[in-house]
Amino acid sequence: MDLLFDAFGWLADGANWQGSAGVPARLFEHLWLTAISMAIACAVALPVGLWLGHLGRGGTLAINISNVGRAVPTLAILVLLVLSPVGLSIWATILALVAFAVPPVLTNTYVGMREVDRDAVEAARGMGMSGLQLLRRVEAPLAVPLIMNGVRLATVQVVATATIAALVAGPGLGRIITAGFGRRDYPQMVAGAILVAVLALLIEVLMELLQRRVDPLRAARSTGAQPAAEVLPVIQA
């Protein structure tokens, strides 16, 4: 338990909160890296997932890609990218983070679109909606809970992967852990780990709140209007 006290000692030391390697600077790097990677991942995965889900094609491919992705260690991808021509630039890290964020967003978007009640889709078609109208006004809104589930999973994944990026000299809070490891400074390692764990849990909670907030059918669901609940059975994973 001495280690825990020493770690809090490290956190209480004002010197560790200043400068370009201080906690606030590392935290800012971590958040910035997560935000930009998620923005790129969503810009890629959302349109593709929505479109494939609308067409009902390519589902097995998308799911297979995310299954294969699980077998490749994050560390291996990061090191391979850093040693590749992309090199040690920040883009190697961002590219790796995007690669890990795309599968959850893509598969959840696809599944969300496919799980939209076929009766609702048929009714919309019967009302004379075009494919694009159907996608924008019926399927996508009904798929939002699952899409947001994917975005939440991806964000948690990116926060974790951004931490591992510190092993290959990437920016972010993980650097406090790896610097501690390099110097055999266990209190610093544990202090960094505490910061990372708190950040990850906070982001998970925030994303869960966001997930509930952005559901367009939230009002209908919470006021006990049953039809919405019937349209989307057991959608929350």
Add this chain to the structure above:
Amino acid sequence: MAVGAGAHAITVSQDCLTRNDWICFDYVRTRSDQILEALQEHVYITAVSLVFGFAVAFGLALLARRRPRLRGLVLGVSTGLYTIPSLALFPLLLIPGLALWGGLSSTTVIIGLVLYSLTILTRGILAGLDGVSPDVKESALGMGYGRRRLLWQVELPMALPTVFAALRVAAVSTVALTTVGVIVGHGGLGNLIFQGFQSNFNAQVLTASVLCVVLAVIADLLLVGVERLMTPWRRVAA
């Protein structure tokens, strides 16, 4: 003349180690001891973690079924653990680790991996047991099966496909996650990947990375095989 030209061409660079090629069999040949040692550690850490993870998850799942109030707690805590990044979880385990099992050891990595596998395995086992049709359970009870026999001879066999699906996911992600154990000095093949990065050694990084993926595939296939052996009635149906 022809012989001289040939000899000259050879001196440019025949050695894939000095050229720092990505694919280099000389590396595999000359460092086979090192590779085998890392591979051994990787397999050991993964296997022990999965065995313990499954045992603990099984106990937790049974506990959650018997005490429905605990169910939310068990699932909530294991999901929360899963949220903590691996690079942070391993150092956090040093807090009890330094006092109890000597800090930077493979035990730290194994305990972390067990904790991660719990999320997947507990959910899988619970889902499998819950998925058994009530009619089947009813008939078994009607035939005079007790609770214990119902569990071992009816519910568990019927839950096997779901349980194995969860085991496969857990096995593949555990193989991958073991690499991060390098942060406490015991990452199996992850040690080779990290050292390869530090010394800019392409062949070492690629070889160790490929071995990781191969290990994951082997673990997955093994589990598929065991599942087929354990569920012979499904083969007859197919």
